Amino acid sequence: SFPWFTDGQDGDSAKAYTHFITALCDMARKQKRVTAKERPADNEKYAFRCFLLRLGFIGEEYKGERKVLLKNLSGNGSFKSGARKGAADNEVSE
Incomplete structure (x- = not known):
């Protein structure tokens, strides 16, 4: 439990940040x-x-927790290069 997450945040954000810090500490240990x-x-x-x-x-x-933690970052979360290879080839022209 982290007391600084109780003021002004919704429950999902507080849960995501708390779980992230706990997992980070466990990994470091x-x-x-x-x-x-x-x-x-x-x-x-x-x-x-x-x-x-x-x-x-x-x-x-x-x-849901991943969504909360990733929402302020730029880029594409699915592909390392930012977009699927060949995505331009698969687009439908109008």
Whole structure:
């Protein structure tokens, strides 16, 4: 329980942030080795979604929490390059 999430936030956001911090602390506790090396991210939303999956936010039950945590990031959460390869080829011309 994190008391600073009780003021002015809806229940879904508070739940998502609380679960994220808890999962982050658990991962930090369990890691054997870490490398403090910053990696450039072309697509912030995709990179953070992959990190959330590493934390265990997998499945339909975490869909709402992932949505709350990813809503302020730019980019496409589904594709690393920002769009599906060949998407322009599949578009219907009018």
